[in-house]
Amino acid sequence: MTRPPTITLTLVEGRLDRTEYVFDERSTSVLGRARDCSPRLPNDEHHRTVSRHHCLLDINPPAIRVRDFGSLNGTYVNGRKIGQRRNDQTPEEGAAQSFPEYDLREGDEIKVGGTVFRVGIQVQHTLERIQCRKCGRDVSGETGVRTGEYLCASCQAEPAAMLRLLLDLARPEHRELSSIAGYTLLKELGRGGMGAVHLARHESTGKEVALKVMLPRVAVRAEARARFLREVALTQALSHPNIATLHSAGFSNGTFFFTNEYCTGGSLDLLVDRNDGRLPADEAVRLVLQALEGLDHAHGQGVVHRDLSPSNILLHKAADGSTTAKISDFGLGKAFDQAGFSGLTRTGDTAGKPWFMPRQQVSNFKHATPAGDVWALAACLYHILSGEYPRDFAPGKDVWQVVLDSPAVPIREREPSVPQALANVIDKALQEEPAPGFETAAELRQALLAAADSW
Incomplete structure (x- = not known):
């Protein structure tokens, strides 16, 4: 089993309660002086120009990105300023500006006021070659993580095509697809950034359900897939007149799918x-x-x-x-x-x-x-x-x-x-x-x- 990737922020300059912050799963981190920040920077002479909410770290190991919030003193990456409002601007005016984001790499240093963190990225590389589960194209360079099931960006853009493929594959020899076997798509009900939902009818029973697919933007490792489906199972246990029932959930060919109670009045x-x-x-x-x-x-x-x-x-x-x-x-x-x-x-x-x-x-x-x-x-x-x-x-x-x-x-x-x-x-x-x-x-x-x- 491969180890999951990890992001580490190591304190190399400054004084905080902790010298290391480790992220081994999806997270965000707001740096600044406000009490809800983590890491929270001190309110001392070295950080007087640090904003309450100074910059945002968007973390999805092994990827990490930083964006300045239009702070007065700016955020620095390897000595380069990536965002700062003018001295004559208010925090509100600075926040209305667009500042460049920066994708961080191993060894990069982030400086906010008198505090400096070094970025560490640990990835267990494998020789596994990853192919799109729909079109078969080599997508090893797209995924970031070198293991797991994945759909290429082009196939992700066509959730209905992926759903039709799963329905075509839903035969007795594919037990993981048994919950959607026998359904026919009637019409699309909605679409979002991560997938789509269709009205579907079962060929023999006539039952109508809302059939939803969610397409991951990263390669799906077996452990993460199992953890997600365990959490989904908590939703399946809910039974109440004011909760739309989740009938079933599953995963196949890089795609999560769900059958839900169909509500006739829309949203x-x-x-x-x-x-x-x-x-x-x-x-x-x-x-x-x-x-x-x-x-x-x-x-x-x-x-x-x-x-x-x-x-x-x-x-x-x-x-x-x-x-x-x-x-x-x-x-x-x-x-x-x-x-x-x-x-x-x-x-x-x-x-x-x-x-x-x-x-x-x-x-x-x-x-x-x-x-x-x-x-x-x-x-x-x-x-x-x-x-x-x-x-x-x-x-x-x-x-x-x-x-x-x-x-x-x-x-x-x-x-x-x-x-x-x-x-x-x-x-x-x-x-x-x-x-x-x-x-x-x-x-x-x-x-x-x-x-x-x-x-």
Whole structure:
């Protein structure tokens, strides 16, 4: 068995509590003087020009990338400045600028104020030649890790073609594909950066499911694959009327696939789009109250979503015309990212969009709590009522620094028609300092019910 690659930051200049920081899995690290930074730099005469949130390290061993946040004194790599705002600019003006990112290599040194780290990258190389599992092209140079299953960039761009191939291969001799055997694709339901989802019908039973594929951006090692599927199994155990059921999950030919409950009403973001970007308060609150019931059940089972947005709150329409909100993809996206399968997602052209993400999930990548889910669902409610995001994501501004440094804008500044009692609950729910406004889904649900009684 090959050892996983490792990134090490070794302190070569400066005084910190630790002299070495080791990363053996997907992570992010914010350097600066703020208390939520790690490593946190001292607030002394050698670091007075270091920003609270100075620069971001995006880490997916063996890859590591650094980006300056428009700091006053800049970040240096091997003595070369990679980012610095002008002396006459405010931190906000500096954050609105675009600074170059730098892919770090073995032996590179990062200097922030009076602190210097040396980068160490340990990779156990093998002589294994990696081929794309779909087209057979040699992709050894693309993967970074020299072992595992992989799809080339061209095949990753065609998730529907990969899904059709898996369905063609789903015969008795391919036991790993048994859960999708006999399904026929009907139409595409959605597509994202990591894959796509289709409506599929079983040929003999007529059962319809949402069939989803997720295509890793890196070679999938057996250990990482097993760890990810173990986490997915926690989601499969969830059973609640306000949670979209995950029927099955598997992996074959460099591709993860899932069969999910098909919800006939689409997703909440599509409903909002059909209603000119906003929903009436009574309808928005009714759907979010239902989602909170599903969230409360999942948290009671120890499962945190970590990636809530209107696109993964699905709507199921019953024969009587009623609509039920169901949360989908519990933990799926973030588990996929944390396993390293998304590549580098905090920097670069494919960086994520943290419109509904609480601050804690940026400053501490691995730290996901029920309170973070509650914040994200309150952010969804804010969005479907106002058509805006809770934070100001100005064009050109670094989205991750916005999350770290910007509080939510009070909702009635965006949409004055929101009832005052409801606005008070939403504003409290989006509080992050000194503590979350609501720790649990049940607390937020009770507050919303009380507010609904007053308008």
